[in-house]
Amino acid sequence: MSTFAPPATDVATHCPYCALQCGIRLDVADGAPRVAGNPEFPVNRGALCIKGFTAAETLDHPERLRAPLVRDARGELVPAAWDEALERIASGVRTTQERHGRDAVGVFGGGSLTNEKAYLLGKLARVGLRTKHVDYNGRFCMSSAASAAIMALGVDRGLPFPVEEIARADAILLVGANPAETMPPLMQYVQEARASGGALVVADPRRTLTAQSATLHLRLAPGTDAALANGLLHVLVRDGLIDREFVDERTEGFDAVRGTVATYWPERTERITGVAEGDLARAARLLGTARRPMVLTARGAEQQAQGVSNVLAFVNLALALGRRRESFAAFGTITGQGNGQGGREHGQKADQLPGYRRIDDASARAHMADVWRVAAHEIPGAGRSAYEMLDGIGHPDGVRALLVIGSNPVVSAPRALHVAERLRALDLLVVADFFLSETARMADVVLPSAQWAEEEGTTTNLEGRVVLRRRAVAPPDGVRTDLEIITAIAERLGRGEWFVSAEPRDVFDELRRATAGGVADYSGITYDRLERGEAVFWPCPSLGHPGTPRLFAERFATPSGRARFHAVRHGEPAEQPDAAFPYHLTTGRVLAQYQSGTQTRRVERLTRIAPEPTAELHPLVARRAGVADGSLVTLVSRRGEAVARARITRDIREDTVFVPFHWGGMESINRLTNPALDPISRMPEFKVCAVRVEPHVPARRAEVA
């Protein structure tokens, strides 16, 4: 044991929020836990954002749920014993499945769940409930990037290299990403790159904090990302700035892409994207003359009905830029949720089994059947994607009972009013959470679960680095861990023999066996190695294996070992502005809030900074709508309306309105967003739909609410 080990009152663990999974030290010496950055953890190197600093305030929060709630005869949620709550769930599930079949029960997970929970939740669906319907909110987050990465690179890992690589890049293109507000500690690497003379190009309809610090900001119209990528590649081809050697040796399919980008000459690209030709040429030159160019995408490009095409177009760009002195192309996607990466690897996705295996792959099914001790044919096939599962509620073959863990779809799903209406049509809604979220309020049974610092577990950050969250404090009385909840439900349904332990270490050991031989192979990763502070990146197929920080150093994960170009054209967003709804709406995050706000809206220091949603309006839009700065506005789309406070700024395009999505009720901007889905990833089009802007008339609130 090292003499430097901290006393038990100072626990090295990780922030509960975003995909960086910053190292923190949690000082629990005198009752009220305090958070400090952990300078020894290489990803954040001690830096934290305000969410991380205040993360401990959710632990002992007065609004914590401390007992299960069940809906009584009068329709009220009232406290109940665990036994009663679990029995209510078991009998409800049993009844539903007897009457309507096993697939009438659905499971909805989340990208914040630890690897162990994601794994066991998927298993609960397939082995415990024996339903095909399991999906999760990561479908709203990473699915486009994941599909594109698999198609082009053969495997989906947010960054195929450690974050330090960012500091070494001498030209970075950030597409639809705003890390200065969403992931501040990541910016130190961008700044290092800048300090060494590197260029930063940001493509975003908004002049975000990140864009403000850029060498060049490409202010593209929402929904035109693929056109921008193709236009940049056109200029690179024209000016002889592609890395021909890399393209010849390590990729395939370039010729078809060359033909496609021949149709994106600068004037046309400007016309589509609104990015001036001069800026396009400058961006291409910055990237094309760099020795170590890097292309990173995030939700801006991905959360669209053409999200996969958008990402593929930027992968094309990265592959064509190659990497003149290195052996792999620098493309990455900045994963969003805390365990966005691990959450999509372990089987809570409708079409996947643990280890990033495909559910329709016979050998994958045979392997899992062996690990789960069931027959391969007993493992259900692919179910519906997240939005489709919710949208299907109430239809003859839709789910009638739904178990939600670690997610708040009433706020986070597109077309939220419709989703809420669908949830109301359920026979049984069960929600496990630590606060009474908007979705939990609608539930028939609410189960109080333990939080990040109250239980052990692993997460996988955006680099594919597996980190260990340690237990630092005991959960409040009356609260159970998600693993205990999952196990208890399985037991009540008579499937207990397949769910023998709710101990994170035991579950992780099973997960290791489950992933062995898979794409995301964790079999060589152990709690021991993580406790020793080893940095382990998957795949790690054996105990002696060092892990794989650089995924594509030797070859890409495609059958040929070569990365694949895909010729893609841009398409129009599913909904374009017109006379009735004249502006694009785009949504995103602010620094002081996180996702649906279930946690962060309860942290006083954060709500002081960001108390309510603000609608960013260009002065022209505000003037036309007759809206003053700081007044309330009503935003209306074909699907609903929401209220936000006007913030008049020239940082937004004159044809676009931006509203963050962290709030519920009338403040939920997802009441307006469009559930048009990407044909491949089934990602909804959060990032662009058509709206109009009106001054808010208070009386209307009652009518609509």
Add this chain to the structure above:
Amino acid sequence: MTSANGGPIADGERQRLVVIGNGMVGARFVDELLARGGGERYEIVMFGDEPTGNYNRILLSGILAGSHAPEDIFINPLEWYATHGVTLHAGVRVGSVDRESRLVRGDTGVLEPYDVLVFATGSSPFVPPLRNMSGHGTETKEGLFAFRTLDDCARMLAHAPTARTAAVIGGGLLGLEAARGLLERGLDVHVVHLRSHLMEMQLDPPAGELLRATLEAMGVTVHVDTETSALLGAQRVEGLAFADGRTLACDMVVVSAGIRPNVSLAIDCGLVVDRGIVVTDELRCPGDPAVFAIGECAQHRGQLYGLVAPLWEQARVLAERLSGRVPDAVYTGSRVSTKLKVAGVELAVMGDQEPASTTDEVVTYSEPSRGVYKKLVVRDGRLGGAILLGDAGAAPMLLQAFDRGTALPENRAELLFQLAAAERAAGVAELADSAQICNCNGVSKGDLVAAVRGGHCTLRSLCEATRAGLGCGACKPQVQQVLELAAGDAVRDDPSVHWYVPGVPLTKAELVRAVREHDLRSVSAVFARLAGGREDAGSKAGLASLLRTIWGKDYDDERDARFINDRVHANVQKDGTFSVIPRIFGGVTTAAELRRIADVAEKYAVPMVKITGGQRIDLLGVSKERLPDMWRDLGMPSGHAYTKAFRTCKTCIGSEFCRYGVGDSTTLGVQIERRYQGVETPHKLKLATAGCPRNCSEATTKDVGAVAIEGGQWEIYVGGAAGTRVRKGDLLVVVDSHDAVLRYMGRFMQYYREHAKYLERTFDFVERMGIDRLRAVLVDDVEKICAELDAAIDAAAEAYVDPWEEATAPVHPSQFADLLEPIGPAPAAAWENR
């Protein structure tokens, strides 16, 4: 089988679809159709009269100008057709269409039956009737060209090198682009235009006149109101004759007098043809449900289109319809706008150039001296048309407003200029007090303002007081802005950041001057004279270093001013023991030296012997009092691994043994290390030499590095780093001898000694100075100080005494007595430079 309406088709049977035309619209249509699963519904046959696949005709001007290569403009190369199961008759012109029996006959005799026929025959250049057009017989005269196809381009490019003067007939868009291309190829270019101003189809007279002036300024001669009547010359073009009797001598003529739709085939087979092939909103030819037309040959609602956006829209609509995806898709016309680059002049044109009624509003802005002209036609609060010449900055926004018909701002002036760029750096002044400035530590503008009012009027003290800027540091510029805003005149540019050491309120230059002026030869003398007698522990080491640089041997060495390492010439370790690193020049050693080191390690029971990253051998875990004996037994000079000085020069194996080496980096490294060993510098200095650009010794990330390149030359890099921060060094100069490497390295080191702050590494120093300035001073000698620098570094090098000689002559008796002196903390960097 059913009609082409997209109804169901018989099992397994595909209809035959024949497309006449393989240009930008025909091929685009087939591409769109295939993307919608049309391959399952149709067996597709195409005719194209060019022998190639489909290329982007719009980029031909780029090929002429040399900006694009021909292979870069292909959209569908020939392989594409085969891969996608499309039969292409390339280079085959269609001779006739028999609609009765639904047959298309190629001029090679090939017969293709069809169920559905699409005309995408495009258009051809219009060549006005001129006298003396042909050369031999019916051959076109040598030197006369149209500008429509890749082949036209190739022929022009083959001819251009033999020509000196080119005349372009036609001052429309394409003609001007041809003129630009030929100008780029070095020809003397004339544009001959029939009308009174250029591009009369798109521009109003003032804009056309301004464009003419701009082009003439670029070297194109423009002749307006000029009608060409004849070509001069027998076999090849020798000039033009104009209707007014004037002539123009030239040896190349490009005719670009407009285009005409290719409709003769349609006329021959009895389709309704006006100016173009008439089509309905279904893009169908009236009277024949199996025949459609799209592209430049089609006339829709009386309109012919020549721009790609509406034509591709037609291709998309027809693909939607024929694939059955959207069986009732219709085309209802397009708003026409375009952005052109004419001869490098930015020009965007859309919609109407003149008001259509008295209610239309016209906004103009003209600045002839800069060649800027802007004109907008506003109709019902929306954009009816625009000309933006010379400054298309507002074009992206206006084009999108035009395309979508969005409402315009009431203040029309805003339309003429970029809407977003206006207040580029609105800055922190506009922010509310609640606005977050520091994201990492959650510090708002209000928090900062309060701290400033509380007296924190320097950036450093403001950051320390609020924690702003202490996370990722990104917000420091904004913190500085808030400071300036809140403190107003009270803002203090924290003077101490410019001081050489914190305890003496002088910059380095001022300090050096004062030391010389007052003849201050010891650290205590400096404190007494320049710091009011207040001794500052944190400043001692820096002052000692500076005094040694100034006075060399004549410096009064007060040992307590030195950090422990410098006092005992060894590197203190965390357990209080020391390490001994003898110098191994350039990492090159001998068996005898190694044996001696081994003997010493055994004799003194050294706990760890380690090879360092700088190619030396480290004997670790030595107690202080044994140091002198060890040095004596080693009989090797100090490796200076403990102090702020020249440390080591790492080398690769260079050209003597290495297969790749192009320069003798080993010998050079030994020379450098022998020359500059022990020279004191503001912070440690690590060097390397690499025998080739493979850079095995990592010379580009050293403080100073030399990399051999072909031709016996050396690149000298400065300011590299590979520590907590990684930075590639900046290239200072390329030289061609070892002596020159030594000279420039020494010169840089001396400049660094004289101008860097204490504990400022070269990578910060180089960044602070800027490599351009360093090059100007050290290579171009703009300050005329190179000779002084060279002399100073030579003196410093020659004054070098091996400190380990103190082993035989301790400076004071207790110098190496253990525990007599407490080990002080290492001096932290006095402040962060970044």
